[in-house]
Amino acid sequence: MSNIFENKRRYVLCDPELDIIGDRDKLAQWRHKGCGPAYYKLGRKVVYLGSDLNKWVEASRVEPGQNRGF
Template sequence: MSGLFENDRNYLLADAELEIIADRDKLAQWRHKGFGPAYYKLGRKIIYRGCDLNAWAEARKIDPGKMSAP
């Protein structure tokens, strides 16, 4: 997979690209519950690395062609 995000880029909550995954409120809920992509908390800033976002998204990939029949 080429990735949904640039691997070497830092993404902040204000970046519209994060909407691919979830809105700001949903990301906050996930962080509170210990779910969602890995992130850094530096002071009050939340920073997501592109490589972490891509890894998280790839782990949730569903390939219907590889699903076994019931």
């Protein structure tokens, strides 16, 4: 799969590109629960690396019909 996010770019919460995986509230919930994409916390600022976002997206891939347990 091609990358959804630019690998070398840094994304902050106000970047609209992050909406593709979730809004600010959803991202905050994931950080609180310890799931979701890796991030850096710099003071009050949250920063996501594009390469980390792409890894998380790829790990979240679902292959329909596989491992369904039926």
